[in-house]
Amino acid sequence: MATELDDTQLSCLLEPSSEIQISSQVSGIVSQVNAERGGNVEKGQLLIALESGLEKAALNSVKARAEFTIRKLERNQDLLRKGLLSEYERDELLTDRELADLATREAEERLKQRKIYSPIDAIVVERHVSIGEYVGSEPVLELVSLDPLHAEIVLRSDYYGTLEPGMPVEVLVGPDGKPYQGTVKIVDKIIDAASGTYGVRVEVPNPGARLPAGLKCRAAFNVAKAE
Structure with a gap:
């Protein structure tokens, strides 16, 4: 019974x-805060952004380099088809293009790391930073679901x-x-x-x-x- x-x-x-302490992958100065104590946040919402002037400049630089390698490769397409370039010259052109693409993706990822997004739908229980403050490895926000x-x-x-x-x-x-x-x-x-x-x-x-x-x-x- x-x-x-x-x-x-x-x-x-x-x-x-769920209880989550949000930290930044990289250090920097806070330029934007979109979370307040007691406020609701949605999964994927931008919470905090760090200053990213250097990262944007670096991305523009590698993009310019990538565009140059594309133009260089296009200018040599006729020579490539006719086999008038040596194997070394051909490999150099193709490798430069591939390296430029990899550098662009790396710069894009570094720029993405300057922004922190919410991993879940949650409520903010603590906010530890404000605009202008330096962020290191310590938690910047505490969220609960x-x-x-x-x-x-x-x-x-x-x-x-x-x-x-x-x-x-x-x-x-x-x-x-x-x-x-x-x-x-x-x-x-x-x-x-x-x-x-x-x-x-x-x-x-x-x-x-x-x-x-x-x-x-x-x-x-x-x-x-x-x-």
């Missing part, structure tokens, strides 16, 4: 499903094997116990020997981030003790 877990075993806390939320639950080991990923769970939130539907996502495979308990993660959909993280909750489900 199913045995309902007591309140202590059911107690949980709603936590963000609140849709979905995670509820971490601790169960006694004698209930191990009764919960499986995908099982529905009713999560009661706040002092009035308002119910929200959740789903078991993770069941730990290791039991803590000292406490005789194991953990279960429940995922709770939270469209529009209507629920904040940090709320206490209880997971309401009946399970039978393992024999």
